[in-house]
Amino acid sequence: MAVALKAEKRDNLKTSVTKQIRANGDVPSVVYGKNKESKAITVNNVELVKTIRDEGRNAIISLAVENEQPVDVMLHQYQTDPLRDEMTHADFYIVNMDEAMDVSVGITLDGEPAGEKEGGVLQQPLYEVQVRAKPADIPDTVTVDVSELNIGDTLSVSDLPHSASYEINDEEDTAIATVIPPDTIEDTDEATDENAEPELVDASDDNNNE
Template sequence: MAAKLKAALREDHTKSATKEIRESGHVPSVVYGKEKESKSISVNSIELVKTVRDEGRNAIISLDVENDKPVDVMLHDYQMDPLKDELIHADFYIVDMSEEMDVEVPLNLTGDAPGAKEGGVLQQPMYELQVRAKPADIPEEITVDVSELQIGDTISVSDLPKASSYEFLEDADTTIATVVPPDTLDAEEEDTDENAEPELVDAEDNSDEEK
């Protein structure tokens, strides 16, 4: 069952009106979709944040716009005020529940890797995976168990269990978790330092020549 969220139509797009909406605890927003007319709306900021927190980033939301029928939407994008850490704008996309769509799903590693306890370093190159599924079949997250990873072991997209309701769009050999030997990390740092020093020397020499 989709989460419900009420929305008010927004006709005044002046800065003063937008500021007033935000000061009242609401977020100026837009709702649009394929072959659908876009509408300017506003939603309660607290209710939106609560819905996303409780239902997940890819949750299906039944958006109840005043003077219109509720529509199924997903939060497509949003903007935050970096100074106040407040939500200042949101985009909602009208979804077709019978049509597949591509979304990014959070990747969560669980368990303790034995290789990490033996001195290795557990690395997670990716924190989201692209998935194709119908809106109702989009998983809230992809969980990967790393409790058997030894030093040098790797888990790739091809190692993930196959699901009938969705498919992964990443390359099969894409690494999503690995335990790197500690000496490998040391070697990488040394290589970085060695490569950086000549560049600094050259830079100084060039500056002297220009003088």
């Protein structure tokens, strides 16, 4: 079920007006879609952030622009002010609930690997996968159990649970999680330290020779 979000039309696109919109606690936004005319709107920053936090990044939103019928949208892109932890711009994409689409979905690792109890360290090189599904079937996250991973074991995309409601598009041999020996991290750190100084020295020498 789509979560409701109200929006207002934005006719004046001047920079000064846009700044004032943000100062008032709203987010300058755009809503568009396939064969749909792009429209400038504003939404309340607090309501939008709450919607994303409560419903997830790929939530279906029933966007109600003033005096118009609500449309089903997804948050396609957004920009934030890292200092204020506020959104500064948002793009909403009008979705066809009967048509599959490609989105990024987060990966959740469940459980404590057996290898960690022996001193191994769990690493997760991949945090998202590309999923193709109809909007209503897009999962909040894809969860995989890592409790049976021993030192040296690796889970790949092919190990993710399968579902009839969505398709994962990433290469099957892409690593998701691995448990490495603790000395591997030390070796990696030492190698990084050893390579760092010569690179800086070389750069300095090149500058002196110019």
